[in-house]
Amino acid sequence: MRCGKLFVVIALLFASMMLLAPFANASGFARLSELAERGFLVSAEARLLDTGEVLGAIEPRRQLSPASVSKAYLAAAALDRFGPQHRFTTRLVSDAELDANGVLQGDLVFDGGGDPSLTSEDLWRLAQRLHQAGVREVEGRLVISQWRFGPVECITTDRCQAHSRVANAYSALLTSAGVNHGSWCVSVAPAATPGEPARLTSCDSQAPIVGLDNRVDTRPANGGTELYAERVLDNTGDVMVVSGHIALGSAPRSIYRASSDPAAQTASTLAAMLGQAGIGIAQGTTTSIAEPAATARSLAEVEGLPMQEVLLRVMNYSNNFMADVLTMTLVDQPRGNLVQGGQAIEHFVAGIPDHGPLELRSGSGLTPENRTSAHGINTLLSSMYHRTALFPSFVASFQSPDNGVMRFIRRGPPIFQTHVMLKTGTLNQPVAVRSLGGYFRTVNGRWGVFSVLVNGTSNTPWLNWAQVLDPLAEDIERMINTH
Template sequence: MDPVAMMTRTAARFRCLLLVGASLMPLLVSAAGFTELEKMTERGFQVSAEARLLGDGDRPGEVVGAIEPQRQLSPASVSKAYLAAAALDRWGPQHRFTTRLVSSGELDADGVLRGDLIFEGGGDPALVTEDLWRLAQRLYQAGVREIEGGLVVSQWRFGPVECITTDRCDARSRAANSYSALLSSAGVNYGNWCVNVAPGAAVGEPARVTSCDSQALILGIDNQVETRATGTATEFSAERVTREEGDVMLLRGHIALNAASRDVYRASGDPARQTARTLAAVLDQAGIGIGDGYATSVEPPPASARTLAEVEGESLQELLLHVMNYSNNFMADVLALNLVDAPRATLLQAGEAIQDYVAGLPDHGPVIMLSGSGLTTENRTSASGANALLESMFHRASLFPGFVASFQSPSNGVSRFIRRGSPLVQERIMLKTGTLNQPYAVRAASGYFRARSGRWGVFTALVNGTASTPWLNWAQVLDPLTQDLERMIEAH
């Protein structure tokens, strides 16, 4: 279906759900339990919040705090909790994605492969250069010393994936960040180029720029970073642009002679082509020559192709640690695209796959997912819906350990900004956060808590700004939220 038509259909369905939901919910739900967080509404912010104790033996579940819990708001990266649940439901925690090198060509006695070598992207969201080295080594072990044809990177499962957000659409031509990486089932290194910038040998010389992933540079470099005297400040910018000859890293500024080298990551303009260039360099260093260059394709390998080398990625439960802890948008959306059964998947189809999973959850209510990453404010859910998801996973004994382990504990999580509240609350909650700043501010948090009695509870707080509300930072949300949660934990 045409992507515009799909989006129109999804939006229409959402409007209908909102009308039904609006007719059922009361105009105002008591803020009991969220006395501090409720003050956000007085400043013009839209809030949907709910905390509930889960059923325990003979004791039923119990709502202990709520602010318009059925209100539909943007969850930002809390969307990734939905993706994690849907992925675990589909594949289980030990699932691994496989990447293969295949060919229809014959391998002669001299180790010459008489045909093309095809890299078949398996949709592994955490494929990195080290995996390409393993593939090259296994290809060498299979006896291949030269490829008479070319290297073809096949992204037939999905890619290039049509962008639906401004950052990703802009990244097709230029990118000054790493989070807007474009998507492909044959992507590597999270869709990012990496270069290392170090001071030159003497003051006045250009900085020394090398590739993080190969001995030879595998993308163009426009280096205007000057080496300055020891002790001076180091300030430089990096932007990837796409020119006729391919991707180029523009480097501007200066670096001190005694400064440590720095790795710089920027989204590539074509992740499948990035994989082709990286793998070609790896094969060259492994002593395997390519006669006919490299290319990308959206066609699957021919039926006659046989596997020459393959590598399995990390287990799904390991992938989810990266997706959730570091809120990796590339990994999240690649995982979501894998949920689509048909080839040439789109982000809208991936979102619908998550919605189809949510449709089977008891008492969830309306949800809209246009991406698994939550990178768009058009995603919609409610606090009561997010809690229904958390409660559903809590009762799935085989999946819950892998699911809850992907949430962060404030006391020892990787994100420092969540280390707020008393030691009691920091040690008794696990959460996923979501942040967006454009076109309006979103701060969202969802996860589990343990009451003093030992009972498990779930909580979700979605705070959305508007065009007229002031700037929103995490302290403004987490400070009152943790105060409210501490009282709930103490009271039960």
């Protein structure tokens, strides 16, 4: 009888310990757990990498939207596929003959290689190399070939609406033949005299390469500067509508807005570059989804940035165009879609033991349907930490709060700002999402990983970054100092 009672007591004690375990782990996130008490959905976990000891956890396997922390999965998959030094190549090709006078007797084809970081500087280099190859005139057309992918079907509200009008650059449409992150750039400078219209020009050409609707006036030197811009599509093409005012003596301001057709944007930009290099295009420009002829020879080419530098820009600036173009390069066959790109990342993650479920419809995180857990993110981070050849490039793409590109992360106590490297994610529709994932170093130099996903509901109040970062910084600082 006594043995039976003792067994019951032991069983009750064990059950109590099991019930208390989640709360003991949650105590590591004592401040962050207040968000859960206010009705937000939270998944959080922090653990040391050398022993695997969990320092804190709140529903670590709960599936929530990670927003732009999805880009950490993309970065890992891209490094795994291509390696840190891989460069995408963009070419100008043709199967036409070049005569003794430098006339290309046919079409010049821009073979878009899917470079997420292609800029006007690269196009200028292409134009210069084409001139160096002896080309002075193109008798045919300038054809922008986006045969690898593009135009890519939009699957988010922002990108679908961006075709007709847009007031941002983050929702740029996708193509393998894009330049300048799929966005137009205009430069606004004050006139010589107050009261006159400001000077509005294209950033990349002396001649306008996008329609300009200038509604900006010049104010006196103490008049301040406020600018507003929207890119609209009308029957003439893309038009940048810029309004507001700029103070006399102000430095020129650059404004970026997503184009309605990034391949057509490349056509206009490259044609302007060729013109400035003294190369004429007789029959204008067009876009195509046809692959260049097998007989086409390369006349000029340019290599993009190394993959590790591409990822630095993707992660630090959370550039959605770059992220999803890179996602598309992971699709094995041409003419793929963004969901297939997400599936390619999922396939990579399926090889990481104990990760758990993952759903990615994009690598950018702009798709609110993406789902993962804090435990899953930490498992990914731990896996990359143990890949010696890839980890330096991977971790370098994360930001330290102390010198973060994004100003909103420059907060928290000094130990948090200098001992943490992180990636953030933000969505505001259909619910508020604030997410983070990254690495920390304890005061004794031990490595750890942490991930936090906070999702709102239809019943929760507005959520800003201070409400997440401030309590998290306190919790992580305590872990860093304690361990």
